[in-house]
Amino acid sequence: MSIEHLLENNRAWSARMERERPGFFKGLASQQKPRYLWIGCADSRVPANEIIGLPPGEVFVHRNVANLVVHSDLNCLAVLDFAVNALGVEDIIVCGHYGCGGVQAALQPTEGRIVDHWIRHIRDIAKHYKDDIEREPTATAQTRRLCELNVAVQVVHVRESPVLLAARSKGVQVHGWIYDVGDGLLRDLTPIVDEVRALEPSCRLS
Numbered sequence: 001m002s003i004e005h006l007l008e009n010n011r012a013w014s015a016r017m018e019r020e021r022p023g024f025f026k027g028l029a030s031q032q033k034p035r036y037l038w039i040g041c042a043d044s045r046v047p048a049n050e051i052i053g054l055p056p057g058e059v060f061v062h063r064n065v066a067n068l069v070v071h072s073d074l075n076c077l078a079v080l081d082f083a084v085n086a087l088g089v090e091d092i093i094v095c096g097h098y099g100c101g102g103v104q105a106a107l108q109p110t111e112g113r114i115v116d117h118w119i120r121h122i123r124d125i126a127k128h129y130k131d132d133i134e135r136e137p138t139a140t141a142q143t144r145r146l147c148e149l150n151v152a153v154q155v156v157h158v159r160e161s162p163v164l165l166a167a168r169s170k171g172v173q174v175h176g177w178i179y180d181v182g183d184g185l186l187r188d189l190t191p192i193v194d195e196v197r198a199l200e201p202s203c204r205l206s
């Protein structure tokens with residue numbers, strides 16, 4: 001598909017939206033008031049709005065390789081701060097996906113590329129949960145387990161971020177989900193998030 005074709009697509013989409021919901025863009029132009037913040041993988045198969053059926057204006061989105069929330073990542077922290085304190089989102093969804101290239105790479109030897117520095121965060125999770133992962137019988141199952149554990153750990157990172165701790169009174173809920181690129185379905189990972197939460201050092205200490 002050519003670049004020109006994308007611009008044609010856009011004109012057709014804009015016209016269709018305006019036909020179906022007259023005044024849609026004019027309403028959005030004055031403000032955004034999304035209820036949700038989505039933190040997901042940059043993978044092209046996991047487009048946030050599309051898989052949860054939400055139009056523009058309903059979900060604030062942050063995506064990076066393997067949906068990581070790293071304590072020193074100013075980009076992600078700025079998104080969290082803006083979403084919680086300026087936009088007033090009520091729910092934060094951390095969404096991973098099976099077949100994540102970033103997670104798969106974390107179980108392979110390093111290739112020394114820039115992206116390997118980023119993936120190092122997932123290698124640390126794989127090391128921390130080695131026994132849990134190795135309980136799975138096949139390499140595919142082990143990767144799927146690490147995809148789930150990665151989401152759970154990132155949910156804990158969001159909950160324990162200075163932004164969320166300072167905004168406790170707002171009652172923002174943080175959810176962990178995983179998306180299956182093979183069937184287009186989302187699954188709630190709350191039980192795994194609770195398991196991981198119980199294993200976190202900060203939780204054990206308190």
Ligand SMILES: [Zn+2]
Pocket residue numbers: 041042043065066067097099100101102103
């Ligand atoms: Zn991914």
